Amino acid sequence: xxxxxxxxxxxxxxxxxxxxxxxxxxxxxxxxxxxxxxxxxxxxxxxxxxxxxxxxxxxxxxxxxxxxxxxxxxxxxxxxxxxxxxxxxxxxxxxxxxxxxxxxxxxxxxxxxxxxxxxxxxxxxxxxxxxxxxxxxxxxxxxxxxxxxxxxxxxxxxxxxxxxxxxxxxxxxxxxxxxxxxxxxxxxxxxxxxxxxxxxxxxxxxxxxxxxxxxxxxxxxxxxxxxxxxxxxxxxxxxxxxxxxxxxxxxxxxxxxxxxxxxxxxxxxxxxxxxxxxxxxxxxxxxxxxxxxxxxxxxxxxxxxxxxxxxxxxxxxxxxxxxxxxxx
Amino acid sequence: xxxxxxxxxxxxxxxxxxxxxxxxxxxxxxxxxxxxxxxxxxxxxxxxxxxxxxxxxxxxxxxxxxxxxxxxxxxxxxxxxxxxxxxxxxxxxxxxxxxxxxxxxxxxxxxxxxxxxxxxxxxxxxxxxxxxxxxxxxxxxxxxxxxxxxxxxxxxxxxxxxxxxxxxxxxxxxxxxxxxxxxxxxxxxxxxxxxxxxxxxxxxxxxxxxxxxxxxxxxxxxxxxxxxxxxxxxxxxxxxxxxxxxxxxxxxxxxxxxxxxxxxxxxxxxxxxxxxxxxxxxxxxxxxxxxx
Numbered sequence: 001x002x003x004x005x006x007x008x009x010x011x012x013x014x015x016x017x018x019x020x021x022x023x024x025x026x027x028x029x030x031x032x033x034x035x036x037x038x039x040x041x042x043x044x045x046x047x048x049x050x051x052x053x054x055x056x057x058x059x060x061x062x063x064x065x066x067x068x069x070x071x072x073x074x075x076x077x078x079x080x081x082x083x084x085x086x087x088x089x090x091x092x093x094x095x096x097x098x099x100x101x102x103x104x105x106x107x108x109x110x111x112x113x114x115x116x117x118x119x120x121x122x123x124x125x126x127x128x129x130x131x132x133x134x135x136x137x138x139x140x141x142x143x144x145x146x147x148x149x150x151x152x153x154x155x156x157x158x159x160x161x162x163x164x165x166x167x168x169x170x171x172x173x174x175x176x177x178x179x180x181x182x183x184x185x186x187x188x189x190x191x192x193x194x195x196x197x198x199x200x201x202x203x204x205x206x207x208x209x210x211x212x213x214x215x216x217x218x219x220x221x222x223x224x225x226x227x228x229x230x231x232x233x234x235x236x237x238x239x240x241x242x243x244x245x246x247x248x249x250x251x252x253x254x255x256x257x258x259x260x261x262x263x264x265x266x267x268x269x270x271x272x273x274x275x276x277x278x279x280x281x282x283x284x285x286x287x288x289x290x291x292x293x294x295x296x297x298x299x300x301x302x303x304x305x306x307x308x309x310x311x312x313x314x315x316x317x318x319x320x321x322x323x324x325x326x327x328x
Numbered sequence: 329x330x331x332x333x334x335x336x337x338x339x340x341x342x343x344x345x346x347x348x349x350x351x352x353x354x355x356x357x358x359x360x361x362x363x364x365x366x367x368x369x370x371x372x373x374x375x376x377x378x379x380x381x382x383x384x385x386x387x388x389x390x391x392x393x394x395x396x397x398x399x400x401x402x403x404x405x406x407x408x409x410x411x412x413x414x415x416x417x418x419x420x421x422x423x424x425x426x427x428x429x430x431x432x433x434x435x436x437x438x439x440x441x442x443x444x445x446x447x448x449x450x451x452x453x454x455x456x457x458x459x460x461x462x463x464x465x466x467x468x469x470x471x472x473x474x475x476x477x478x479x480x481x482x483x484x485x486x487x488x489x490x491x492x493x494x495x496x497x498x499x500x501x502x503x504x505x506x507x508x509x510x511x512x513x514x515x516x517x518x519x520x521x522x523x524x525x526x527x528x529x530x531x532x533x534x535x536x537x538x539x540x541x542x543x544x545x546x547x548x549x550x551x552x553x554x555x556x557x558x559x560x561x562x563x564x565x566x567x568x569x570x571x572x573x574x575x576x577x578x579x580x581x582x583x584x585x586x587x588x589x590x591x592x593x594x595x596x597x598x599x600x601x602x603x604x605x606x607x608x609x610x611x612x613x614x615x616x617x618x619x620x
Contacts, residue, residue: 035435041509049425060452149538156359169377288455301453
């Protein structure tokens with residue numbers, strides 16, 4: 001779309017971005033008027049993006065009311081009649097729900113446990129590589145998996161872990177029993193977290209490496225003067241230097257804790273591995289889109305989103321109080 | 329490196345570091361090499377578990393089978409079309425909003441930022457989104473893929489940070505010379521922002537190229553699928569066959585080989601382009617990161 005189109009749409013709607021809330025106060029009202037007169041072209045650029053957020057982000061949030069209303073496919077977007085907390089009570093009494101809830105916590109916890117600290121370790125190791133070209137090569141290689149479609153990652157995982165795949169070839173070579181990894185619920189968590197580490201750790205180092213370059217060399221100088229060896233320098237200079245980055249990423253990770261990679265679980269699991277692999281989001285998918293219990297699934301999905309929101313808000317508050325870094 | 333650092337402990341560490349990083353590289357690259365080897369190998373060698381880094385029983389039969397499937401090429405073409413259209417729309421939307429957000433004097437700016445940032449922490453969820461897209465009649469259309477993902481808030485914030493770092497004086501001078509906001513954005517700001525624009529195009533293009541779930545949800549006709557959904561259906565089909573046991577072993581084998589070939593063909597464009605664009609990605613993320 002061209003700028004001129006934005007313009008025509010924009011001029012008609014330019015007051016929309018914010019309804020002048022202070023208009024009852026004379027001074028406030030006129031300052032809004034002034035702002036609109038002066039910046040109407042800027043506001044007009046915001047109109048389409050605002051419509052985007054309104055329709056594709058905020059409307060679905062409101063659409064969650066179908067969790068409290070009976071929804072019929074093809075019927076009203078917001079459901080037909082109020083049923084109160086019926087669907088919430090239903091899922092709280094649903095044993096499958098508690099199973100997928102536990103699975104979500106375990107998978108989310110394991111992912112956090114491995115995928116948060118490992119990039120820091122790798123970044124520290126990469127930072128010790130003194131040859132620039134070599135360092136750049138190592139970075140290029142480790143970033144690569146980040147750019148693959150999750151479908152391709154799932155395909156690679158399936159091939160590597162398949163009965164005729166290299167892992168089983170190795171097991172056969174050392175004389176062990178072959179394992180049908182992808183069919184075995186005991187292996188799902190390992191496969192999931194392992195492939196997650198494979199895909200994300202390299203890319204995860206990028207922000208830390210950026211933070212490392214901003215640490216003042218004089219600090220290392222000073223630490224050496226004080227007689228600090230390599231380890232002490234890392235402990236007293238490097239780690240504090242990347243702490244703000246680490247905390248920020250930790251908060252973000254905690255926020256996505258509940259939404260453990262739906263797509264990957266969905267691609268990798270099968271009815272045999274449901275006992276360990278089925279998570280809230282995949283259960284929502286099956287309940288809602290396969291079994292057409294839209295309202296029930298929406299209630300579970302809303303629960304998941306709310307827990308995620310609470311987690312990130314609390315992580316933010318805790319980190320602001322304890323280490324003084326926060327997202328806002 | 330000063331001699332002070334060359335203690336014994338440090339040398340040991342350097343060795344240890346070298347070994348660990350070599351392992352990391354091997355583990356990262358192994359799946360790629362293995363899949364490539366499998367795609368050229370014979371069924372018998374694969375099922376015997378003999379294929380590792382080098383193809384065994386070299387043949388191109390499976391490549392011919394995949395290449396002769398017209399649906400594969402249709403889906404490949406779809407992926408290209410979806411990626412191009414979606415990236416263009418996403419760029420227009422993201423650039424214009426990021427530019428607005430970068431204007432510190434703008435009244436209501438905090439509100440406009442908040443509208444975007446809040447969606448990073450709370451979202452409508454699968455079901456309401458599905459109901460919305462179907463009610464809007466976007467099923468089986470490209471818009472179901474493009475419009476709901478027209479702005480990535482992460483990209484938006486990176487661009488905003490970049491625009492904020494541009495010298496304000498230039499824009500003021502342009503305004504005095506009689507350019508309006510659109511003119512300033514188009515003729516002054518965008519030409520100065522080539523680096524960040526390139527990065528954002530790459531970010532969006534890769535994410536649209538790789539996406540599959542939207543198409544999987546909202547498209548029922550196989551001639552509309554992107555190639556990722558084609559691949560997903562292959563994989564899902566093969567797992568199904570896997571669990572049927574020995575009787576279907578033959579089918580599974582062929583399926584597995586076709587999977588390898590399809591994975592190779594799907595990943596190829598990214599592998600080819602990657603060395604050239606990788607630099608942009610890195611500087612782009614750094615851009616957003618250092619600003620904090």
